[in-house]
Amino acid sequence: MNQTVKRIAYYPGCSVMGTAVEYDQSTRALCAALGIELVEIPDWNCCGSTPAHSYDPLLGAALAGRNLSLAEELGLDVVMTPCPSCLKSLKGALREYQEQRQSFLDILQMPFSGRIRVISVLQMLYEDIGPEAIREKIRYGFANKVVVPYYGCLLSRPPEFARFDDPENPVSMDQLLRAIGLSVPDFPYKTECCGAAYGVTQNHIVGKLTGGILDMARHLGADAVAVACPLCQQNLDLRQAQVDRHCHTSFQMPVVYITQLLGFALGIDPKKLGINKLFVSADDLFKGTSEQLEKLTEPTTA
Amino acid sequence: MAPLHSLRMPRDCDGNFIHQVEKESRQQISKCYQCGNCSASCVYTYVYDYPVNQIMRLIQLGQKEAVLRSSSIWLCANCQACTTRCPCNIDIVRVMETLRFFSVEQGTVSIKNVQLFYDEFMKSVKTFGRVFETGLLAIYNLKSGKPFTDVDLAPRVLKKGKLSITPHRIRGRKQVADIFKRFEAYRNKKNLD
Numbered sequence: 478m479n480q481t482v483k484r485i486a487y488y489p490g491c492s493v494m495g496t497a498v499e500y501d502q503s504t505r506a507l508c509a510a511l512g513i514e515l516v517e518i519p520d521w522n523c524c525g526s527t528p529a530h531s532y533d534p535l536l537g538a539a540l541a542g543r544n545l546s547l548a549e550e551l552g553l554d555v556v557m558t559p560c561p562s563c564l565k566s567l568k569g570a571l572r573e574y575q576e577q578r579q580s581f582l583d584i585l586q587m588p589f590s591g592r593i594r595v596i597s598v599l600q601m602l603y604e605d606i607g608p609e610a611i612r613e614k615i616r617y618g619f620a621n622k623v624v625v626p627y628y629g630c631l632l633s634r635p636p637e638f639a640r641f642d643d644p645e646n647p648v649s650m651d652q653l654l655r656a657i658g659l660s661v662p663d664f665p666y667k668t669e670c671c672g673a674a675y676g677v678t679q680n681h682i683v684g685k686l687t688g689g690i691l692d693m694a695r696h697l698g699a700d701a702v703a704v705a706c707p708l709c710q711q712n713l714d715l716r717q718a719q720v721d722r723h724c725h726t727s728f729q730m731p732v733v734y735i736t737q738l739l740g741f742a743l744g745i746d747p748k749k750l751g752i753n754k755l756f757v758s759a760d761d762l763f764k765g766t767s768e769q770l771e772k773l774t775e776p777t778t779a
Numbered sequence: 780m781a782p783l784h785s786l787r788m789p790r791d792c793d794g795n796f797i798h799q800v801e802k803e804s805r806q807q808i809s810k811c812y813q814c815g816n817c818s819a820s821c822v823y824t825y826v827y828d829y830p831v832n833q834i835m836r837l838i839q840l841g842q843k844e845a846v847l848r849s850s851s852i853w854l855c856a857n858c859q860a861c862t863t864r865c866p867c868n869i870d871i872v873r874v875m876e877t878l879r880f881f882s883v884e885q886g887t888v889s890i891k892n893v894q895l896f897y898d899e900f901m902k903s904v905k906t907f908g909r910v911f912e913t914g915l916l917a918i919y920n921l922k923s924g925k926p927f928t929d930v931d932l933a934p935r936v937l938k939k940g941k942l943s944i945t946p947h948r949i950r951g952r953k954q955v956a957d958i959f960k961r962f963e964a965y966r967n968k969k970n971l972d
Contacts, residue, residue, distance in 0.1 A: 536958075
């Protein structure tokens with residue numbers, strides 16, 4: 478598949494318009510390098526995220542349904558999103574279409590076939606591209622760097638809904654990180670919740686739960702935590718100073734997106750991957766190879 | 780919240796409650812046999828008044844008041860650990876969603892700030908078509924009486940060029956607002972039935 482250009486619909490989600498802008502940048506740059514053409518769903522709307530599915534699944538399903546309907550109109554059969562919470566909402570639309578079809582369609586009032594496939598960027602990288610194909614494309618290695626994979630809650634759970642990887646011990650990110658030469662220890666906190674949307678309303682919860690995750694990463698000698706969720710990244714990175722205060726420590730732990738790590742390994746200019754947008758500096762992780770990188774990327778970036 | 784031993788189970792029992800929750804959530808709560816996998820999996824138990832297995836049992840015992848006033852239902856983060864591990868295949872997260880919905884209807888919301896945040900989030904989506912993070916936080920700070928929430932983050936977010944000052948209004952925002960309207964009409968009709 479990586480030999481020919483494949484077109485898929487792209488649902489960015491609201492968070493990448495603001496605090497997670499580097500996730501969007503790195504996802505787009507990586508897909509371009511892998512020969513995948515992302516067609517952004519025109520005029521997409523918010524899927525409702527946690528607040529919508531906190532009450533009645535039909536509202537979130539209908540909000541997400543509008544986006545799927547617009548994607549179907551493009552004539553594409555796959556929608557990819559970088560955000561696991563958006564993923565849950567988009568898949569929720571497909572489920573409610575199966576379970577409460579009439580009510581769902583009555584609220585949506587748009588054409589909807591329910592035949593579109595919804596995947597996360599991680600699932601696309603692991604299943605449609607694969608660690609081996611990534612390994613063949615490496616142009617830079619990370620010398621002696623240790624990175625722990627943090628999956629969070631929604632990428633593989635619940636299993637009948639996510640239909641991806643293992644719900645208790647997911648390994649997709651582990652294998653992709655190993656493919657680009659990183660050292661990846663077993664990470665016991667890989668699916669423990671970080672505090673999710675409680676950063677604003679119940680900050681002490683994020684302090685404790687994210688603190689536990691960062692503490693385990695530190696104990697394992699990690700140079701960084703790899704993530705695939707904008708909300709997890711926000712809690713672990715943007716809120717790390719708050720977590721530091723809660724835990725009376727200073728973690729100084731970079732928290733980077735899987736798309737940034739793979740993109741760098743494939744030779745994409747760090748600026749295009751938004752490395753400078755991270756709150757806790759990850760420059761040490763991407764150090765040493767940047768000079769080489771400039772030489773190699775010059776002809777292609779001109 | 781009343782400790783479990785002080786609940787007056789027979790007096791406060793609402794025999795219809797389990798049926799209401801089962802119907803709305805489409806989950807068979809009667810199947811729960813208290814194995815405790817859900818509570819063992821839940822990282823939020825330490826802030827709950829009732830661990831999630833007790834919530835399930837209280838539903839079976841018709842303790843509507845205790846359940847709908849519980850803080851647990853508003854501190855659940857939908858992390859899916861309980862649902863993933865339930866041997867009876869009960870979607871416990873879906874049950875918790877249902878309980879939040881009922882507690883809003885009954886006016887028994889225990890953690891008002893969480894509800895406020897969710898409601899303001901949805902208003903933002905209804906108005907603009909996408910959520911406006913900065914505006915949402917400003918309104919939340921104003922209405923919650925906690926005006927300094929996350930102000931420590933603002934300069935850092937600004938420095939990274941990640942703070943949006945104006946909302947992004949999508950062209951189809953009326954279409955989105957209409958989805959809300961039709962959903963509300965559907966809920967009102969369902970409640971009357």
